[in-house]
Amino acid sequence: MTMSPQSTNRLATAASVALEPETTAPARKRRRGVGRLSTHVMDNRTAYVMIAPMVVLLGIFVWWPLLYSFYLSTFEISFYEEPVFVGLQFYGYVLEDPDFWHSIGIGATYVLYTVPAIMIIAFLVASFIRTVGRKVAGLLKTTVYVPTVVSAVITSVVFVFMYRADGGLINWLIGFVGLGPFAFLSDPELALPAISVPGIWLAFGITTLIMLAGMYDIPQSYYEAAQLEGANFFQRTWFITIPLMKNVLLYLLVTATIAGMQQFELPLIMTQGGPTNSTMTPNLFIFNQFKDPTPYATSFSLTAALILFFVLGGISMLIFRLIRSDKAIDA
Amino acid sequence: MHKRISRLATAGIAAAAVGVMLAGCTPASSNTTEDGKSKVVFWQQKFEDYQQDWFKAQVAEFNKSQDEVEVELLVVPADTWDQKLKAAQAAGKAPDVKTTSYGNVKPMQASGQIADLSELMDADAFDDIAENIAPFVTVDDEVYAYPLLVEPSTVLFYRTDLLAAAGIDAPPTTWDELVDDARTLTTGDVYGMNIGQTAPDLGWSSWGLQYNVAGDFPLRGDWSEASADDPAYEDLAKFYQTLYAEKLMPQEATYPYADCSFFGEGKVAMSACGSWALGQLSANPDWAGVWENTAVAAFPSSDGDPTAPTSTLGGWTLTVDAKSKVQDESAEFVQWLLADDTDRLVDFFTATGFSKYPARVSVTEALAATPEAADNPFLATITEDIVPYAKAEPSYPWDVSLAFATSLEKAMRGGDIPAAMSEAQAAIEDVIKKQKLAGTGSD
Numbered sequence: 001m002t003m004s005p006q007s008t009n010r011l012a013t014a015a016s017v018a019l020e021p022e023t024t025a026p027a028r029k030r031r032r033g034v035g036r037l038s039t040h041v042m043d044n045r046t047a048y049v050m051i052a053p054m055v056v057l058l059g060i061f062v063w064w065p066l067l068y069s070f071y072l073s074t075f076e077i078s079f080y081e082e083p084v085f086v087g088l089q090f091y092g093y094v095l096e097d098p099d100f101w102h103s104i105g106i107g108a109t110y111v112l113y114t115v116p117a118i119m120i121i122a123f124l125v126a127s128f129i130r131t132v133g134r135k136v137a138g139l140l141k142t143t144v145y146v147p148t149v150v151s152a153v154i155t156s157v158v159f160v161f162m163y164r165a166d167g168g169l170i171n172w173l174i175g176f177v178g179l180g181p182f183a184f185l186s187d188p189e190l191a192l193p194a195i196s197v198p199g200i201w202l203a204f205g206i207t208t209l210i211m212l213a214g215m216y217d218i219p220q221s222y223y224e225a226a227q228l229e230g231a232n233f234f235q236r237t238w239f240i241t242i243p244l245m246k247n248v249l250l251y252l253l254v255t256a257t258i259a260g261m262q263q264f265e266l267p268l269i270m271t272q273g274g275p276t277n278s279t280m281t282p283n284l285f286i287f288n289q290f291k292d293p294t295p296y297a298t299s300f301s302l303t304a305a306l307i308l309f310f311v312l313g314g315i316s317m318l319i320f321r322l323i324r325s326d327k328a329i330d331a
Numbered sequence: 332m333h334k335r336i337s338r339l340a341t342a343g344i345a346a347a348a349v350g351v352m353l354a355g356c357t358p359a360s361s362n363t364t365e366d367g368k369s370k371v372v373f374w375q376q377k378f379e380d381y382q383q384d385w386f387k388a389q390v391a392e393f394n395k396s397q398d399e400v401e402v403e404l405l406v407v408p409a410d411t412w413d414q415k416l417k418a419a420q421a422a423g424k425a426p427d428v429k430t431t432s433y434g435n436v437k438p439m440q441a442s443g444q445i446a447d448l449s450e451l452m453d454a455d456a457f458d459d460i461a462e463n464i465a466p467f468v469t470v471d472d473e474v475y476a477y478p479l480l481v482e483p484s485t486v487l488f489y490r491t492d493l494l495a496a497a498g499i500d501a502p503p504t505t506w507d508e509l510v511d512d513a514r515t516l517t518t519g520d521v522y523g524m525n526i527g528q529t530a531p532d533l534g535w536s537s538w539g540l541q542y543n544v545a546g547d548f549p550l551r552g553d554w555s556e557a558s559a560d561d562p563a564y565e566d567l568a569k570f571y572q573t574l575y576a577e578k579l580m581p582q583e584a585t586y587p588y589a590d591c592s593f594f595g596e597g598k599v600a601m602s603a604c605g606s607w608a609l610g611q612l613s614a615n616p617d618w619a620g621v622w623e624n625t626a627v628a629a630f631p632s633s634d635g636d637p638t639a640p641t642s643t644l645g646g647w648t649l650t651v652d653a654k655s656k657v658q659d660e661s662a663e664f665v666q667w668l669l670a671d672d673t674d675r676l677v678d679f680f681t682a683t684g685f686s687k688y689p690a691r692v693s694v695t696e697a698l699a700a701t702p703e704a705a706d707n708p709f710l711a712t713i714t715e716d717i718v719p720y721a722k723a724e725p726s727y728p729w730d731v732s733l734a735f736a737t738s739l740e741k742a743m744r745g746g747d748i749p750a751a752m753s754e755a756q757a758a759i760e761d762v763i764k765k766q767k768l769a770g771t772g773s774d
Contacts, residue, residue, distance in 0.1 A: 077419040080443040080653055093765055165583045186528070188744060274529045274584075276741045291413035292729055293438055296766045298417070311500040 028187065073303045078295040090303035100304055102277060103285035104261075104311060106192065106304035110281060111260035113196035114203070119249070121200070122207035127237065130215050131209070142214070144205040152202060159198045163270075185271050186260055195266050195279055203259070207252055214248035215241060246323070254319050257311055261304040282308050362656045368401040374416070374426035376647075377408045379610050383680045389668055389675065395669075400660045402428075420444070422610045427655040428665060430647050433467040434535075436476045437517060437726035439650065441771070446651040447473045451662035456670035464690045466467055467723050476648035477669050479691035480680070481715045484724075485539045485630045485642035488591065491523065493600040496702040502601075504627040505635040506570050516600035525602040526571070527576060527588035528743065533571075534736035536588045536603070538724060539642035540567055541735070544633050548725045550759055551737045554772030556774070558761035559735055559752055564648045566750065568742035575743045603630055605645070606713055609686035627709050629716040637716070645722040646690065649670045673697045685710045688718060709740040734758035735750050 073090055075083035094100050129140045147155075162169045163184040171181040184194040218241065225237050242249070266284040267273055273280035273288065280288075286308065290301035364370045377388050388406045405426070407415055419425045431439065437559050439445045449457065457465075457474050468476040489502050497516050503509035513523030527536035541548055545563035574580045574669075581599065586592040591608035593599045595618040602608075612622050632639040649669060651661045668675070669691075676694045680687060685707045689695045698704055725732065738755035742748045763769055 072620065074751055079423075079425075097761075164585065166585075177449055186583040272531060274531070274740070275744060276530070276746075277737060287414075288415065293413070293417070293435055293442070293444070294766065295442055296728075297730075 001029070063171075069302060069306055073299065073306055075299065077302070079298075081295075083295075086299075091307065092298050093300060094304045094307050099277070099280070099285060100282075100307075103280045103282045103309075106278070106280055107261040107263065107282045109192060110196060110199065110263055111257050113193060114199045114260050115253065115256045117196075118203045118207050120176065121204045122211050122252075125204070125208045126211040126215055127241070129212055134139045141209060144208045146205065147201050148203075148206040150202070152198075152265040153269060155198045155202055156266050159194075160270050163194055186275050189278050190274045191271050191275060195263075195270055198270075199263060200267055201296045203256060207256065210247060210252060211245070218244045250319070250323055253323070254316050257319065261312055261315065273281045282311075298310060302321045332557040333652050368399060368593065369657045371400055371402045371428060371664055372426045373402050373404050373428040374407050374410050374430070374666070376633045377406050379614075379683075381610070384408070384667045385679050393610050393664060393667055395743050400657075400663065402664050423654070425652045425654060427652055427657055427661040428724050429652070430479075431476055431650040432439045432724075433644075433646055433648065434726060434729075435474075435476075435725040436468055436648060436650070437470065439468050439476045440727060445475050446655065446658050447475060447610060448473045448477055448651060448652050448662060450660055451651065452477070452666045452670065456666055459670070461690055461692055462694070463645075467644075476646045476650045477665050478646065479669055479676075480683075480687040481646035481718070482687045483539075483642040483688055483721050484536060484605045484645045484719060485603055485627045486606050486608070486713065487601060487630045488592075488604055488608060488612075489601040489626055489628065490597075490624050491626050497600075502626070503631045504637065505631050506633050508635075508757055509631050510570070510573055510577075510579065513574065513601065514577070517579050521591075521597070522581050522599045523597040523601060524574055525580050525593045525604075526574060527603070528571075528575065528580070528737040528740070529584045529587070529732060530680070530740045532584070532588035532736075533726070533739050533743075534729065535645075536592055536605075537567070537571075537645075537736065537739060538732070539630070539640055540570075540633075542643070542722050543639050543641045547574075548727075549755065549767070550725070550727050550763070550772070552772055554654060554727060554763065555769040557756050557763060559738070559759055560687075560723060560757035564752055565748050566738055568748045570633075571739060571743040572745070572748065576654045576715050576745060594625075595621055604690075604719070605649045606717075607683075607686045609709055610684045611686075612683050627712050629720075638720050640720045642721040643724045643752050644716055644718065645724055646687070677701060682726065685713075688714060698731070727768065728762065730762045731759050731765070731768075733761060 072083075072273045073083060074087055076086050076090075077083050125140075125144060129137050129144075132140065157195075160278060165171055165181045165183040165186075168181075170184070174180045174182075182190060222240050222244075223236055231239065261281075262283050263281045264287065267279040267281050267284050268287070271279045273284050282304075286301045286304045289297050289304065290296070362370055373390065375383070377383065386404060386406075394401055409670065414738070416429070425444075432447070456477070460468070460474075460478060464478050465474075468474055468478055469587060485533060487502055494500075494502070494512075494517060497512075499512055499515065502744035503512045506747055509524065527533045538548065541564065544567045545558070545561045547558065549557060549559040549561070549564065551558050575582070581593055588603075589605060589607070591602060591604040591611050594602040594604065594608070595612050595615055597618075597620070604628075609627070612618055612625060615622075621759045629637060630641040632641050649665045651658055651665065673691075673694050674697070676691070677697050680689055680694070680698050680702065681703050685704065689698060704710055735755045735758075736749040737758070741754070742751040
C-alpha cells in the first residue's frame with residue numbers, strides 16, 4: 001500500500017513549515033563576514049559532533065568486529081599455528097553445503113509455523129484487551145506478558161516433559177479423544193511443529209503488548225465516526241486498525257521473522273537438532289560446527305554465520321520491499 | 332569419547348554457551364599466584380560425582396605436597412566443554428592441563444594444540460602404559476597424552492529375572508538372537524532392548540558395531556576413500572531399523588545412550604551401554620531392585636563370533652596445552668597424578684565400582700590383587716570378554732562419524748537403507764575433500 005498523493009503533499013507542507021524557522025533563525029544570527037557556506041559548515045559540525053559518539057560506538061562494536069570477521073573468514077583459523085590464507089574458499093564450502101541450506105529451510109519452515117500464528121493470536125488478544133475495562137485490561141496485559149519473562153531454557157525443559165510419550169501431559173490429554181501416544185520429539189514429521197508451540201507461546205505476549213500500544217495510539221474518534229457510518233467490527237478492523245498499525249505490524253513481522261530464523265535454544269534443548277536433522281535451525285547448525293576441535297570447523301562456522309547475516313538481511317529487505325513502509329500517516 | 336549430552340542436562344548450555352562465545356569466559360589469569368608459585372590451570376570435564384571428588388582431593392594433596400606449583404581445578408560440564416575450550420583457546424586462555432578423550436588426541440596433535448609429553452616427563456612413565464593403549468596417545472614415537480582410564484563403549488546389560496521369566500537361559504550371542512529375545516521380552520510396560528537412537532549418540536556408540544559388521548570403519552586406511560557404501564553396513568542399518576520399527580526398543584530418546592536410566596528404571600529388559608553404567612546403576616538406591624538382577628555380557632556380534640569386536644575402547648587422558656607457559660609444572664602434575672603412585676589410581680578405580688579400567692600395567696596388577704576386585708562379579712566379564720577384543724576409537728574428525736550416524740538414524744526411522752548409505756558415502760567424501768583428509772590416516 002502506498003500513501004495517497006494528498007497525504008504526501010500534506011506531509012511535505014508540514015515538513016517545510018516545520019523547517020522554516022530553522023532556516024531563517026541562524027540567518028538572523030549570522031555574523032558579519034561569515035558566508036552562507038560557513039553556516040552550513042557550522043551546522044554540519046554541530047551535527048557531526050552530536051552523532052560522533054554513536055558513530056564511534058557503532059564503529060567499535062559493530063563495524064570493526066564485522067569487518068574483522070570478514071577478514072578472518074578468508075583464513076583457515078588456527079589458534080595454535082599460523083592461520084592459512086584461503087581467500088573465499090570457505091564461502092564456497094558453506095554455499096555448497098546441503099546441510100547449511102537444509103538448516104535455512106528448517107529456519108524458514110519454523111518461521112512459517114510460528115510467525116503467522118504469533119501475529120494472529122497477538123492481534124486477536126490485543127483487540128480483545130482494547131475492548132475491556134481498565135482493570136481487566138491490566139490483569140490481561142500482565143497475564144500475556146508472563147511467557148516473555150520465562151526463560152526459553154526453562155520453557156524447553158517443561159515442554160520436553162509435556163511432550164513425553166510415556167506420561168506426558170499432552171499425550172495424556174489427547175488420549176481422551178482416542179489418539180496417541182505420539183513421540184512428538186522423536187518423529188521427524190512432528191518435531192518441528194512440536195517445537196513451534198513453545199516458540200509461539202514465548203513470543204505472543206510481548207507481540208500482543210506492542211500491538212496493543214499501537215492500537216491505543218489510534219484516536220478513538222475514528223472508530224466513533226466509523227460506527228456512526230454503520231461500520232461493523234470487522235470493517236473497523238480492516239479499514240481503520242490495520243492500515244493505521246501498518247508500521248507496528250511491519251516491525252513485528254520483521255523482528256519475529258528474524259527471531260524465528262535465529263531460533264536456537266528450543267531445538268538445542270528439546271531435540272538437539274534431531275531427529276534426522278529435522279529441527280536443525282541455522283544457528284544450531286553453526287553452533288554444532290563450532291564445537292569441533294579442527295581449524296576447518298572454526299572457519300566454517302564463522303563463514304556460515306556471516307552468510308547467515310546476509311540471508312537474514314536479505315529476508316528483512318524482502319519484507320520491507322513487499323510491504324512498502326512509509327511514515328505513519330496518523331494525524 | 333563420551334558425548335554425555337542429555338536433553339535435560341543441556342539446560343545450562345544456551346546461557347553458558349552464548350556467554351562463552353561472546354566473552355571468552357575465563358577470567359584473566361597470570362601464570363603465578365600471589366605468593367609466587369607457578370599456577371597451573373586444570374580443566375576437568377564433569378563426569379560421575381565420585382570422579383570430581385577424587386580429582387579435587389588429589390589436587391589439594393598435590394598443592395600441599397610442595398610449594399612451587401599451585402594447581403587450580405575447574406570442573407567444566409561436558410555439554411559446554413567444546414565451546415568453552417574453543418573460546419578459551421581463541422582468547423589465549425586455554426587451560427594448561429585438561430582431560431582429553433582418546434578420539435581427540437590425534438586431531439589435537441595434528442593442529443598443534445597439545446604438547447609432546449615425552450619431552451616433559453620421565454621416560455619410564457611411558458613404559459608402564461598398556462601395549463594396546465599406547466598407540467592411542469602416540470604419534471611418531473612422541474606421546475601427546477597420558478592415559479588415565481579405558482572403558483568399553485558397548486556392553487550388554489540384561490535383567491536375569493526378566494530373561495528367566497521369559498524362558499531365556501543365556502544372553503544373546505548373535506544379532507538375530509538379540510532381536511528374537513527382544514521380541515520375547517517386549518511386553519506391555521517393558522521394551523526388550525535399548526540402544527542409541529539419535530545421530531549424535533549413534534555417531535560414537537555404533538563404532539564397535541560398524542567395525543564388527545564390516546571389519547573396519549566407514550573411513551579406512553589412509554583416509555583417502557569413504558567406505559560407507561560397503562554393503563555390510565546395510566546389515567547394521569537393518570539391525571537398528573528392526574529394533575526401532577518393531578517397537579522392541581523405546582521410541583523416544585528420553586535418555587541419551589551414555590545414560591542407562593531406561594534400564595535402571597526397569598523400562599527395558601536389555602540395554603546397550605558403556606561399562607560406566609555399572610557405576611550409575613549401583614549408585615542409585617531407587618534402582619536397587621534392578622541392580623540385584625543385573626548382569627553383563629559382551630555385546631553380541633553379528634554372526635556370533637565372541638572374538639569379533641563390538642565395542643570401542645574409549646577413555647580419558649590428560650594433555651598439556653602446546654601454548655602453556657608452565658609446561659614443565661603442568662607435566663610434573665600429570666606425572667604425579669597419573670604416572671607415579673599406583674595406590675592413588677587403585678583408589679580411583681575402586682571408587683569407580685570397576686566400571687572403568689586402568690591404562691597402566693602396574694595399576695591393573697595392583698588392582699587385581701585387591702579384595703574388592705576379587706568380589707566384583709562384572710570385572711572378569713569386562714576385562715576378559717570385552718576389553719581384549721575392543722577397538723580403538725577412530726581418530727578422524729567427528730564430522731565423518733556424524734555423517735554416517737545421520738544416515739543410520741534415517742534408516743532406523745524407516746528410511747530406505749541403500750539410499751541412506753549412499754548419502755553417508757557422499758557426505759564422507761565431501762568431508763575428505765574439504766578437510767583434506769586424504770593421506771592423513773594413520774593405519
